[in-house]
Amino acid sequence: MRRALAVLLAVLATVAALSVVSGQPADAAPSVDHRLGQGQCALTGRVWIPGRGCARHHCVKGATMFKEGHDAELCQLQGRKGAEFARPISSRRCAELGRIWIGEINSCASNPNRARFVVTNAPQCRGAGQVYVNHGEVEGRYDECVSPGRFDKLRRIAQRSHQSLNQTALDRNRFNCSYRGGWVMRGGLCVKREGPVPASQQGGFYMVGDSVSWRADNELAQRQGGWILDLRPGRRLDELPGRLAWFRADHGEPDQVIVQLGTNRRKGFNQGDFRDTMASLPATTPVLFLLPYRKPNGDNAGPVAATKKYARWMRELAADRPLTCLSDWPKIASSHLSNLVDGEHPDATHEGWYARYVVRAWGDCARHLGL
Numbered sequence: 001m002r003r004a005l006a007v008l009l010a011v012l013a014t015v016a017a018l019s020v021v022s023g024q025p026a027d028a029a030p031s032v033d034h035r036l037g038q039g040q041c042a043l044t045g046r047v048w049i050p051g052r053g054c055a056r057h058h059c060v061k062g063a064t065m066f067k068e069g070h071d072a073e074l075c076q077l078q079g080r081k082g083a084e085f086a087r088p089i090s091s092r093r094c095a096e097l098g099r100i101w102i103g104e105i106n107s108c109a110s111n112p113n114r115a116r117f118v119v120t121n122a123p124q125c126r127g128a129g130q131v132y133v134n135h136g137e138v139e140g141r142y143d144e145c146v147s148p149g150r151f152d153k154l155r156r157i158a159q160r161s162h163q164s165l166n167q168t169a170l171d172r173n174r175f176n177c178s179y180r181g182g183w184v185m186r187g188g189l190c191v192k193r194e195g196p197v198p199a200s201q202q203g204g205f206y207m208v209g210d211s212v213s214w215r216a217d218n219e220l221a222q223r224q225g226g227w228i229l230d231l232r233p234g235r236r237l238d239e240l241p242g243r244l245a246w247f248r249a250d251h252g253e254p255d256q257v258i259v260q261l262g263t264n265r266r267k268g269f270n271q272g273d274f275r276d277t278m279a280s281l282p283a284t285t286p287v288l289f290l291l292p293y294r295k296p297n298g299d300n301a302g303p304v305a306a307t308k309k310y311a312r313w314m315r316e317l318a319a320d321r322p323l324t325c326l327s328d329w330p331k332i333a334s335s336h337l338s339n340l341v342d343g344e345h346p347d348a349t350h351e352g353w354y355a356r357y358v359v360r361a362w363g364d365c366a367r368h369l370g371l
């Protein structure tokens with residue numbers, strides 16, 4: 001009897017805690033993600049339920065849900081200086097920055113309190129005693145973790161140069177510098193490159209995409225280590241001109257291009273803009289479009305119509321541009337809906353399946369073009 005009462009009280013306490021910390025009504029049986037351990041759960045800002053696992057849709061006190069997508073659930077800290085508990089930085093960049101990669105949600109642990117510019121013994125850092133240094137969490141300005149020794153050295157340099165410690169660290173971070181188009185390390189500092197891109201760095205295989213391919217970033221990198229992967233959630237087709245400019249700043253014109261965009265709509269970017277963007281590439285550059293797809297669900301008619309429109313643009317361009325291929329992702333996705341988490345993205349267990357599809361699609365394109 002006592003044991004049964006203790007169990008009941010524990011369950012009631014857990015449910016009550018969920019209601020308090022999330023600011024939402026308590027669920028009788030909240031959904032949990034059994035893949036995450038308690039430490040990983042904390043890094044996402046979600047509630048850990050003793051004996052069950054990491055709650056998918058309940059955040060710790062002071063935080064709210066930022067993203068509800070299955071296998072990508074994430075919280076953000078409330079307040080003017082609050083931000084997400086993790087960022088969609090690739091596992092490779094995350095490692096270069098000394099931060100913890102949360103593979104279950106394909107994101108890099110981040111400091112959600114942007115008012116704290118430096119955090120000692122930060123849980124987001126790999127290794128004990130590391131110091132987390134805020135920068136901006138945008139391309140070329142990602143936060144980094146440094147050793148205590150490195151931190152002391154940076155602090156002395158900052159004092160001598162009358163510069164903030166954060167800027168001093170950013171100026172000397174070669175990984176951030178390598179992702180800042182047109183910048184190079186010189187004399188230990190990140191500076192704008194003078195002159196053209198060196199011949200030894202020109203060209204390369206470039207893939208640009210949104211959250212559909214971002215979920216399979218690791219799997220693609222493992223299969224095609226030489227590809228330059230530029231994949232990020234929320235990316236729109238109108239961002240393609242800027243992404244090509246970013247690539248060109250460090251590599252000149254790409255040798256081959258895969259475009260996986262069009263899932264997210266954007267007003268003010270028309271077919272003429274799209275054609276102008278593609279016309280900026282040499283006609284001799286092979287291009288593969290992975291046609292975009294969204295499953296109609298009854299209340300997403302606008303996004304579905306936009307996706308079909310972008311797919312039509314790609315088909316029409318491929319009809320008159322040389323060395324251009326199409327891959328019918330809508331046909332494959334619609335016939336494998338059980339592999340998708342929401343009628344759009346591959347689920348966690350099928351990211352490798354999606355990566356294989358992309359590699360196979362490029363192989364088919366290369367054979368068709370006689371490359």
